[in-house]
Amino acid sequence: METKPTEISSSKMFEGYNKRYKHFSPTLGCSMTFHIYFPPSPSHKFPVLYWLSGLTCSDENFIIKSGAQRAASAEGVALIAPDTSPRGLNVEGEADSWDFGVGAGFILMLRKRSGRTGVSSISGHSMGGHGALTIYLKNLDKYKSVSAFAPIVNPTNCPWGQKAFTNYLGNEKAAWEEYDATHLISKFHNVSATILIDQGQDDKFLHDQLLPHRFEEACKSVNAPLLLRLQPGYDHSYFFISTFIDDHIRHHAQALKL
Numbered sequence: 024m025e026t027k028p029t030e031i032s033s034s035k036m037f038e039g040y041n042k043r044y045k046h047f048s049p050t051l052g053c054s055m056t057f058h059i060y061f062p063p064s065p066s067h068k069f070p071v072l073y074w075l076s077g078l079t080c081s082d083e084n085f086i087i088k089s090g091a092q093r094a095a096s097a098e099g100v101a102l103i104a105p106d107t108s109p110r111g112l113n114v115e116g117e118a119d120s121w122d123f124g125v126g127a128g129f130i131l132m133l134r135k136r137s138g139r140t141g142v143s144s145i146s147g148h149s150m151g152g153h154g155a156l157t158i159y160l161k162n163l164d165k166y167k168s169v170s171a172f173a174p175i176v177n178p179t180n181c182p183w184g185q186k187a188f189t190n191y192l193g194n195e196k197a198a199w200e201e202y203d204a205t206h207l208i209s210k211f212h213n214v215s216a217t218i219l220i221d222q223g224q225d226d227k228f229l230h231d232q233l234l235p236h237r238f239e240e241a242c243k244s245v246n247a248p249l250l251l252r253l254q255p256g257y258d259h260s261y262f263f264i265s266t267f268i269d270d271h272i273r274h275h276a277q278a279l280k281l
């Protein structure tokens with residue numbers, strides 16, 4: 024099987040290019056797609072921001088809806104948006120519910136392709152925000168900064184996280200804590216760049232699934248630098264993300280260029 028990515032589309036935007044690739048993933052055992060936005064650059068060398076989307080998303084949601092390419096072009100930052108769910112495996116029951124299974128993987132780890140070194144940061148939304156925070160905290164030497172929109176910060180204590188962890192990891196709750204940002208911050212709080220989180224106050228998932236104040240309290244207790252911005256009137260959608268994405272790109276650009 025060909026594991027080398029092949030380009031399947033290319034569209035110019037803000038003087039850079041959105042390129043979509045397909046490859047076979049030996050880890051997942053299926054074909055996967057991902058997008059890279061390449062900003063304009065004569066040297067073809069740029070720092071990278073990884074973006075992890077949420078439940079029900081593919082690699083297309085962020086690229087099509089966020090408008091992040093304008094600021095990425097201005098700051099000279101490449102955007103890498105993987106699909107966060109394996110597809111086509113035909114696992115029994117994989118499409119039984121919208122919030123777990125095909126199209127709705129729950130991130131436990133992210134393996135960078137070997138050979139792709141360089142300076143990178145990480146961000147994400149909702150389930151992908153959980154992924155960004157936990158991967159960052161466990162790999163402080165590999166990422167310069169982290170940010171998130173409406174992240175699931177305490178999955179061991181919310182229905183989305185409990186459903187995923189029970190299915191992936193079993194009933195032993197101590198094993199779940201390794202994938203929970205609110206637990207991890209007490210172990211890995213030697214964070215240099217401020218953690219930026221935007222949360223819409225009219226987000227219908229705020230009070231039962233997202234629980235940002237749990238993470239805020241945990242950060243306070245270990246003096247970890249957190250900027251949690253509660254945005255009045257905003258919901259959980261990409262309308263919210265596209266409103267504040269430029270701030271996140273600039274936040275990462277600053278850390279990536281230090």
Ligand SMILES: N[C@@H](CCC(=O)N[C@@H](CSC=O)C(=O)NCC(=O)O)C(=O)O
Nearest residue numbers: 077078079080084121149150151260261
């Ligand atoms: N179908 C659901 C809502 C699904 C939803 O809001 N998905 C979010 C991520 S949720 C957490 O990970 C999303 O990003 N959707 C894609 C998009 O383009 O908006 C419901 O019925 O409430």
